[in-house]
Amino acid sequence: xxxxxxxxxxxxxxxxxxxxxxxxxxxxxxxxxxxxxxxxxxxxxxxxxxxxxxxxxxxxxxxxxxxxxxxxxxxxxxxxxxxxxxxxxxxxxxxxxxxxxxxxxxxxxxxxxxxxxxxxxxxxxxxxxxxxxxxxxxxxxxxxxxxxxxxxxxxxxxxxxxxxxxxxxxxxxxxxxxxxxxx
Amino acid sequence: xxxxxxxxxxxxxxxxxxxxxxxxxxxxxxxxxxxxxxxxxxxxxxxxxxxxxxxxxxxxxxxxxxxxxxxxxxxxxxxxxxxxxxxxxxxxxxxxxxxxxxxxxxxxxxxxxxxxxxxxxxxxxxxxxxxxxxxxxxxxxxxxxxxxxxx
Numbered sequence: 001x002x003x004x005x006x007x008x009x010x011x012x013x014x015x016x017x018x019x020x021x022x023x024x025x026x027x028x029x030x031x032x033x034x035x036x037x038x039x040x041x042x043x044x045x046x047x048x049x050x051x052x053x054x055x056x057x058x059x060x061x062x063x064x065x066x067x068x069x070x071x072x073x074x075x076x077x078x079x080x081x082x083x084x085x086x087x088x089x090x091x092x093x094x095x096x097x098x099x100x101x102x103x104x105x106x107x108x109x110x111x112x113x114x115x116x117x118x119x120x121x122x123x124x125x126x127x128x129x130x131x132x133x134x135x136x137x138x139x140x141x142x143x144x145x146x147x148x149x150x151x152x153x154x155x156x157x158x159x160x161x162x163x164x165x166x167x168x169x170x171x172x173x174x175x176x177x178x179x180x181x182x183x
Numbered sequence: 184x185x186x187x188x189x190x191x192x193x194x195x196x197x198x199x200x201x202x203x204x205x206x207x208x209x210x211x212x213x214x215x216x217x218x219x220x221x222x223x224x225x226x227x228x229x230x231x232x233x234x235x236x237x238x239x240x241x242x243x244x245x246x247x248x249x250x251x252x253x254x255x256x257x258x259x260x261x262x263x264x265x266x267x268x269x270x271x272x273x274x275x276x277x278x279x280x281x282x283x284x285x286x287x288x289x290x291x292x293x294x295x296x297x298x299x300x301x302x303x304x305x306x307x308x309x310x311x312x313x314x315x316x317x318x319x320x321x322x323x324x325x326x327x328x329x330x331x332x333x334x
Binding site for chain 2: 033034035036037038118119120121133136137139140143144
């Protein structure tokens with residue numbers, strides 16, 4: 001059986017992914033430390049808005065494996081995958097849940113952040129559009145969803161470790177270089 | 184007649200006690216007002232750091248925050264005010280009333296940075312004000328994280 005190399009993740013998808021990693025780490029750190037770093041927290045948040053918007057557009061017009069339609073997890077695909085009969089390339093049906101879940105949570109995170117306030121000096125750029133009470137509630141959601149996001153990121157990393165070690169499917173090199181060896 | 188006088192005396196004494204310590208509702212209102220006033224002045228310092236730096240405004244704000252920080256606001260948290268409504272429902276966590284050591288720590292940190300803020304503001308050095316402003320805001324956050332409930 002010969003293997004062939006395919007271009008799995010195109011450059012924009014990879015740049016998006018790693019920029020998002022950097023931004024999420026930076027936003028967690030700046031949000032936890034507070035103080036003058038809240039200025040950066042806000043700026044990074046806006047950058048993440050841009051990244052998410054890009055990914056949504058790229059999910060429609062990007063290259064094959066970046067498109068949502070290629071990996072949207074239908075019940076049939078999911079069943080096949082769980083029975084070990086899925087032979088596709090790209091995001092597997094279970095991994096696709098992770099992709100959509102992470103995109104949705106990061107989306108919620110930045111959306112609530114835009115309206116948030118910290119009762120000290122931070123007021124999101126759209127704070128003016130809502131009442132203080134609504135802003136406070138969205139700030140609470142922002143905090144809550146950041147915890148959920150941490151859980152999901154933990155799951156994401158655990159899954160990568162599982163595929164690399166147990167299933168002998170190295171997921172990281174294709175996300176760095178773009179190429180993947182397939183049957 | 185005598186008993187009426189006595190009753191009246193008791194009533195006046197009680198009223199006096201209430202006025203000194205405040206009804207729970209008043210205590211909550213007063214402390215919320217104090218934090219809101221500090222919020223205004225934090226916002227004013229921030230506006231000065233982001234726009235034109237006006238030393239006088241920054242000094243005024245730093246002095247207000249320092250004065251409130253040193254006003255002994257602890258008395259505005261009498262037992263039983265972990266719940267209740269002042270201008271709005273209080274968001275203080277029950278832990279505030281049980282973790283005396285933790286509260287003492289964040290309160291001391293805040294006092295120290297508020298005093299320092301007033302000193303730095305008096306120098307008129309915008310860069311130093313910015314740095315101290317970050318430290319001061321950090322001590323607000325230190326208390327909010329542990330003792331202020333999220334909505």
